[in-house]
Amino acid sequence: MKIFALLSTILLASLFPVPISAADITADRAARFQAALTQAREAQTREALEGAIQNFQSLIDEGIVNGHLYYNLGNAYYRLDDLGYAILNWRRAQSLCPGDADIERNLAFGRSERREQFKPPDSQQVLNLLFFWHQWPATTRYWLALSALALFWCLLLTRLFVRKALLTLSSILCLALALALAVSTFLSFHDRNQHPPAVLVAPQTHVYRGNSTTYEEVFTEPVHAGAEVKIIENRDGWLRIAFPNGENGWVREMDPLGQPVIVEI
């Protein structure tokens, strides 16, 4: 009986989730947000844009985690010609607001403006074609997997009363779809945990074969800001990163002036 009561409580709690509190919006924060928007919109100088960035960043530093705030910050960095930080913040916004059209549009635009375009290797392209759903956003796959699973149970439920071959076939298809999407989603989350995505933010980054400048460089030219990579290993202030084209190499975590070269999303 107690277990039943507990389960009921959990189910009810999930049915009526606690609404997000609007207590985060204080007058001071609202004023700073508006000021940052105005500064970013009407900025004529770098100083003004830097002021807007500072305002947006201060709101984030206060613990506000919101995709649209990161989106605005990314826009401000883009106006400042800092493509690395722009793409970084748009990616953060995308992870918080998946499917937001404005974020997707700006991210695609920022990517098109990058100096280097890393083409995935042919084998990867074939895999992408075969497992095309793995390219969909992880949250989309997650929802689709759950929906397919729920449909599978509903079809099974109907099959208790109506025995039709079509129902059996449909339920098997739903289960297969749910499994394919669930495995794909799990792999994405696992990969994200193991190899966190990151963005190169330094204007130019030299990529070496090993964790020292004595090693050969991986590319003929330094990589420009905005390249999206995955972090494979961290060793003594050097990070081993994987590029979308299959290459990997080592970069410093910080440049000689103490500025970050690469930032995790």
Place this chain on the structure above:
Amino acid sequence: MRKIVTLCLMLLTGAATLGGAEIRTKAEPESIDLNDSFQYQLNIINGKLAETPSLPKGSYTIGRLSSGFQSYNLYGRESFIQTYSWSITPTQGGRITIPAFQVKTDDGATHKTRAVSVTVRSAQPWDPRFFMELTPPKETIYPQQTFTLTLNIYAARMPGRMTSDDPFPKTQRGAPVWPTLTIPWLSGPKGFKASDYNEYLNALKPQTFKGFTINNVSGGFFGQTKAKFPLTRKAINRKGPDGVTRDYLVYTLSRTMMAAEFGSYTFPGVTAKNYILYPDRDPPYKEIFVCTPPFSVRVIPPPEENRPATYTGGIGNFSITTKATPTKVNVGTPISLEIHFQGRGNLATIAPLVLSDQEAFAPFKVYDDPQVGDLNNPAARKKVYIYKIRPTTDTVTEIPRVAFSFFEPVKETYQTVYSEPIPLSVKKSEGVGDATIVTQNNTSPRKKEGQELKSTGRGIQADHSSLNALVSQTPFTPLGPPLIWLGLLPALLYAATAVFVTWHRKAHGDPLKKRAREAGARARRKMAAARKAIRSNDAAACYSHLGACLKGYIADRLGLSEHGVTNAQIRDCLAGKDQSEETIASVLALLEQCDAARFSSTAPTAAAMQQEQAKAEQCLTALRKAL
């Protein structure tokens, strides 16, 4: 020899006859002097490690790792050993222990190694007649900054006629025996650049007869002996470390280095060991083992104070030149502006200048995303950035000078250098406004009627202005309410329904049970028919219904055939259900009376029929409770 030792090891341990892997560690030699190295060996007998092990850190530096694999066939039984060997250099004297650590073999098993200790002989800071002084650099230096480490070796002069001789003993054959120096940083430590080590040693003019042995460097034509370095020497009179003034011979060794990478670095002390001549002593020499104290250096970034806006990370000494093509243009025509950086320093890490920030470039539209030129060759000490600029007005007469700042590590100040301005001829553009040319890359022709509009694809979307942006969102997590609602709840619902349907089908599928459940309703219907027959004074129908009501109820409840059931069967069944004799007797009597009344020649009165009907209802109530 190594193979024999390994073989013996296997025979002694009997590892070859056992199935599982065995881990053994050892250090050779077990006793060394400070600044010397020992080999730490990890043997995996009859097994392989899943991954290359890493040693725990301690008061020692871990050198190069070498590994090997050997297999043996002893009396038809194959065995093998995997070996990892590290060169370890202790950083302090005393008992140094390499603690036990865990390794994982390829069969998934985890093994713990044995801790191994080595005794390291500590050096004395000085001897009254022999000591060393090292001039360290400043505690904090900048990258590209050079400094010279000077090692002075003081050896007290001998008295009398030997006063001008080097105060070191000789062998019986007359060969001089000078101290052996171990200078760990001489080859250029990590994070610093120094001249080529071999060239440096050759410049010290090594000999084969007399001089200091340094870092066990080999000499002779075939490298069969140790090279000896007669360092420059001079005589001085000074106080020794014990406070007594003596005449000393000073041998000096200098090494110039340049800081290359940021960080904190510790330079180990220099050790000297062997014998020196000692007057008034028998034998007239003494063994010494002395060491200078270690020192630390921090390589820090250039100061932020007074850092010019045109500083982009250059540390060293550079000059800057510019080149532009074409130099005769219209307003808006793109000009390729090459900026060449030359000089000594960190050319590779100099970031591009932000030309649009330089006031002199105000009449130009500058694209601050230059290409790196082909001359980007660190060996040539040259770096080129190629910018695209467009003049925005025809009043421009020159490409202005470009300012570039760098940090000069020798003077420890920022310096700004300028390129020469380049004369430029700019004409007004015809037909189109100047601003249009500069700000718009593609001028589209006038749109025809019915022509489909195409997206420019340029620019970013507007900012999000709603204050909802200040409300924290919960990052997506797969273990949330959706999983409960769509993943678990339908499954639970299905399970509950399936259990219910199974139970329901089991409960309602048996016709006997269904008949028993519906017995009461049927009995009530027959009782109603009997009442109707009483009202119409139809005795035959009344008694027929009453008999059928009781008999049918009993037959339905007990699963008997209604038409073939006899009074004897009813008696046995009711007795089997533990009914009282009184109930059984009244039921049977009523049934017999009903049979008799149906065929009686005299018609009973309505009152008699009602009395019988009341009795039948009492019996039915009793049977309902009982069955």
